[in-house]
Amino acid sequence: MDISLLDLQIYWWLLVSIIGALFVFMTFVQGGQTLLYTLAKTEDERDLLVNTLGRKWELTFTALVMFGGALFAAFPLFYAVSFGGAYYVWMAILFCFIIQAVAYEYRKKPDNFYGERFYEILLYINGSLGIFLIGVALGTLFSGGNFTVNDMHLSMWTKPTYGLEALLNPFNLAFGFMLVFLSRVQGALYFLNAIDEESITNRVKNVVKRNFLIFLPLFLYVVATILFSKGYVYNSATKIVSMESMKFLHLFLDLPLLLVLLLIGVVTLLWGIYIALFKDSRKAIFFTGLGTVLSVTIVMLILGVHNSVFYPSLADMQSSLTIENASGSYYTLSVMAVVSLLVPIVLGYIFAVWRSMDKTKLTIDEIKADPHHY
Amino acid sequence: MQYLNEILWYISWPLIIIISVKFVQLNLTHYTKMERLEELETLQEKN
Numbered sequence: 577m578d579i580s581l582l583d584l585q586i587y588w589w590l591l592v593s594i595i596g597a598l599f600v601f602m603t604f605v606q607g608g609q610t611l612l613y614t615l616a617k618t619e620d621e622r623d624l625l626v627n628t629l630g631r632k633w634e635l636t637f638t639a640l641v642m643f644g645g646a647l648f649a650a651f652p653l654f655y656a657v658s659f660g661g662a663y664y665v666w667m668a669i670l671f672c673f674i675i676q677a678v679a680y681e682y683r684k685k686p687d688n689f690y691g692e693r694f695y696e697i698l699l700y701i702n703g704s705l706g707i708f709l710i711g712v713a714l715g716t717l718f719s720g721g722n723f724t725v726n727d728m729h730l731s732m733w734t735k736p737t738y739g740l741e742a743l744l745n746p747f748n749l750a751f752g753f754m755l756v757f758l759s760r761v762q763g764a765l766y767f768l769n770a771i772d773e774e775s776i777t778n779r780v781k782n783v784v785k786r787n788f789l790i791f792l793p794l795f796l797y798v799v800a801t802i803l804f805s806k807g808y809v810y811n812s813a814t815k816i817v818s819m820e821s822m823k824f825l826h827l828f829l830d831l832p833l834l835l836v837l838l839l840i841g842v843v844t845l846l847w848g849i850y851i852a853l854f855k856d857s858r859k860a861i862f863f864t865g866l867g868t869v870l871s872v873t874i875v876m877l878i879l880g881v882h883n884s885v886f887y888p889s890l891a892d893m894q895s896s897l898t899i900e901n902a903s904g905s906y907y908t909l910s911v912m913a914v915v916s917l918l919v920p921i922v923l924g925y926i927f928a929v930w931r932s933m934d935k936t937k938l939t940i941d942e943i944k945a946d947p948h949h950y
Numbered sequence: 951m952q953y954l955n956e957i958l959w960y961i962s963w964p965l966i967i968i969i970s971v972k973f974v975q976l977n978l979t980h981y982t983k984m985e986r987l988e989e990l991e992t993l994q995e996k997n
Binding site: 578579917927928 | 955956959966967970971973974978
């Protein structure tokens with residue numbers, strides 16, 4: 577089979593978008609971690625929540641590593657520019673995820689002199705600050721970073737704050753908070769599906785309502801900014817980057833299939849919220865999950881098609897990264913494309929493990945009876 | 951047929967997903983069978 581380099585680059589951007597979307601869905605674990613004191617009022621209830629999340633947290637972590645791994649392997653110039661440049665943001669994200677692992681493993685260890693509360697605070701930091709910073713980092717894919725890249729592919733960050741300046745951009749902030757509140761909605765819906773303890777599930781509806789009402793305006797602001805503000809675009813022949821007014825609106829009008837998929841995603845997400853709030857459904861997470869995966873896939877994908885720039889440079893527009901100038905070689909991408917055929921097998925096992933873990937709903941008694949609980 | 955290779959690549963994905971699911975199912979069934987076999991062996995040894 578002889579596939580062109582551009583098609584391989586698009587294929588890899590599509591894969592990265594799908595894995596990124598799966599990760600965003602899986603952040604319900606982080607969202608749940610921020611609700612420990614909202615949904616649970618006793619220690620037993622908190623133990624139940626931590627253990628319900630504890631069965632899934634490694635899957636979220638795996639999704640994050642797979643997303644980062646695929647993105648950085650397929651587009652190594654992005655790795656060089658972003659990880660070395662926006663250094664403080666990436667390191668802060670990594671620390672937020674290290675403390676999560678520590679918290680799950682040590683929270684219930686005997687003779688733990690920090691106390692459970694300390695580890696619950698770490699889980700809260702991971703769920704709030706960690707997801708917020710990932711949102712900010714994803715926001716910069718639209719709003720840009722302060723870097724330059726020369727002909728030898730050597731990159732420089734032009735601000736001494738090394739990535740933290742992204743926090744001054746309202747779009748990035750909105751993107752970060754949007755992900756935080758989405759993950760909290762998903763976390764609450766996950767508890768509703770996995771737990772059989774009325775005292776907790778009775779509190780879920782209120783939490784979903786409150787967090788969704790904060791998520792919605794943030795989401796509308798982010799979508800409106802993406803659609804109606806200026807976007808970066810490159811000429812496919814000369815590779816020169818320029819700005820185009822309402823770039824992504826034009827993209828959706830030129831590629832209506834993507835618009836339809838995005839709308840299906842948003843409607844499915846809203847339907848999930850509706851059946852949770854008004855139909856007392858416990859299956860809402862499946863709809864909000866599917867909606868999230870579809871919407872985020874499209875939001876990521878539009879950065880890699882239609883001559884879009886996926887990491888604009890605010891310091892020097894011509895240094896901006898596109899799937900064409902930032903990808904690995906033809907050889908690398910084609911070998912990795914063959915290996916990517918194994919992805920469904922990995923996902924298949926994750927699915928099987930997930931189903932066997934979710935066979936029975938969790939109760940406080942069950943957690944107490946398990947000597948290996950978190 | 952400018953995009954034949956690309957079309958073939960993308961339509962092979964559903965097939966790959968089906969094969970992968972079958973493979974995982976087969977593996978899990980085999981694993982369950984082996985576990986049952988080990989249980990039976992232990993029972994037989996006791997008797």
